[in-house]
Amino acid sequence: MTEGDGGVKFYRRGDAPEGALQGETVGVIGYGNLGRSMALNLRDSGVDVRVGNIDDPYRAVAARDGFEPVPIADVAAACDILYLLIPDEVMDDVYRDEVAPGLAAGNAMCFASGYALAYGLVPPPPEVDVLLLAPRMLGEEVRHTYESGDGFFTYVSVEQDATGRAWQRLLGLADAVGSLRKGAMQLSADKEATLDLLIEQTVGPYLGTAIQLAFQLGADAGLPPEALVLEMYMSGEMARTFQTFAEEGFYRSTTWHGAVAQYGGFLRTLSLDREAMARHFAETLEDIRSGGFAKRFHDEKQAGYPTLQAIAGITSGDDPMTAAEQRVRDALG
Ligand code: NAI
Numbered sequence: 001m002t003e004g005d006g007g008v009k010f011y012r013r014g015d016a017p018e019g020a021l022q023g024e025t026v027g028v029i030g031y032g033n034l035g036r037s038m039a040l041n042l043r044d045s046g047v048d049v050r051v052g053n054i055d056d057p058y059r060a061v062a063a064r065d066g067f068e069p070v071p072i073a074d075v076a077a078a079c080d081i082l083y084l085l086i087p088d089e090v091m092d093d094v095y096r097d098e099v100a101p102g103l104a105a106g107n108a109m110c111f112a113s114g115y116a117l118a119y120g121l122v123p124p125p126p127e128v129d130v131l132l133l134a135p136r137m138l139g140e141e142v143r144h145t146y147e148s149g150d151g152f153f154t155y156v157s158v159e160q161d162a163t164g165r166a167w168q169r170l171l172g173l174a175d176a177v178g179s180l181r182k183g184a185m186q187l188s189a190d191k192e193a194t195l196d197l198l199i200e201q202t203v204g205p206y207l208g209t210a211i212q213l214a215f216q217l218g219a220d221a222g223l224p225p226e227a228l229v230l231e232m233y234m235s236g237e238m239a240r241t242f243q244t245f246a247e248e249g250f251y252r253s254t255t256w257h258g259a260v261a262q263y264g265g266f267l268r269t270l271s272l273d274r275e276a277m278a279r280h281f282a283e284t285l286e287d288i289r290s291g292g293f294a295k296r297f298h299d300e301k302q303a304g305y306p307t308l309q310a311i312a313g314i315t316s317g318d319d320p321m322t323a324a325e326q327r328v329r330d331a332l333g
Contacts, residue, residue: 009186011156011171016180020172021047027079028052029072029099031062033139034112035085038177040065041146045176050075052098077102081169083110083133089301092121103128106162108169113196114189117159119294130160131170132189135179142177151181155192197288202281215321225324226331234328 002010028039029052039062042049051067052075053059062069076082076099086094095116099109108129109122116122117130124130135142137152145152156174158166174184187195211232218228232238244253254262287293300307 011174011180011184011186013175013180016171016175017168020168021081021176024048024080024169024172025050025078026173027075027082029075029082029084029094030086031058031067031069032085032087034135034142035083035139036061036065037139037141037143037146038083038085038112039067040143041177042173043067044146045178047176050079052076072098073102080106081108081110081173083112083173084116085112088113088115088121089297091116095122100125108163108166110170110173111189114155114157114192115196115294117189118193119291124160126160127162128160129158129162129166129169131166131173132157132159132187132192133170133173133177133179133184134187134192145182146178149181151178151183153182154179154184155187156184157186157188157192159189194285194288197293198285201284201288201293206277212321219320225320226328229321229324230328234325 001015002012004010025048026042027050028035028042031039031051031053035051035053035058039049039051049067051062051069052072053062053069054072059069072094082099082103084091084095084099103109103125105127108131109124110131110133111117111122112132112134114132114134117124117132132155134155135152136154137145142152154174156170158170161167163169171180174180214232215225215228219225241253241256244256247253248256254266257265
């Protein structure tokens, strides 16, 4: 473990005790985007993995990958460590009906997102370890970066240490899934959930709105829609710019851009209404912290997801940006 100057703790390879998961069975509950990658990585690292899944197409994928998937309740009752890799919005029902009845004293439950713990969807009993191993990587990439040897970044936390072995188990898991090759940072489930929602609900909407408005304005001004989508994301230049933030630093990477881009971009940044933006961000944070957002999302679920259906209608319908992307793909392959 390395403690940075800011007091944040980081973990790398070598921090997991030798044989940390010796004699433990790990039940992967859910074989979706992240579940599949985690199960394969654990198995390739020599861990005794069982897969629990409902009877849906994901179950067939697990069987095709050589697992013998069984109902979630069976895995919950049979394994020492349970890694819950199902969508956050079903966590409360699955925990109550399938997981809780099979939990025994000394088991561990591990989560890939702090959401269920932060908003009380899952009330862990006092006699089990509660762990957070939350990747900062897309599900499929969790597998690819294991295979390439690069690993992926995670947030880790022991939320409850009932056995005295919670950290050993957590670091053993983090090592076996391949995360410690890149590094893990200690962050509580509550902070992880806040951070995740904050960035999704501040940076995400502003970036999305900027792209939509710039497309509309540019197209109205006679710029080819194909060029606009290429410029903003299809060429990969923008993704590369974000990559330079990681490699060079957010401010330091400025030198990658020419004088015209620096001069124009910086001055336009300063002319934005930053106070209005900051106010909106602060209100968003307050809504996340108070549980207001999670409560509304719970109500959305109870109502049968009307808003999510409306969003799906909008994003799957006809629109000029999707049409322009298709014309680029048709022309260039
Ligand atoms: P997903 O949407 O791919 O999950 C599908 C899996 O959930 C399947 O195995 C399916 O059978 C199961 N499932 C769906 N509804 C169910 C229900 N009602 N009852 C029982 N099982 C059900 O989920 P994903 O994206 O893999 O996320 C899993 C967890 O990992 C979440 O907590 C998420 O926040 C976290 N996470 C996901 C990342 C990703 O890139 N996908 C990255 C970091 C964290």
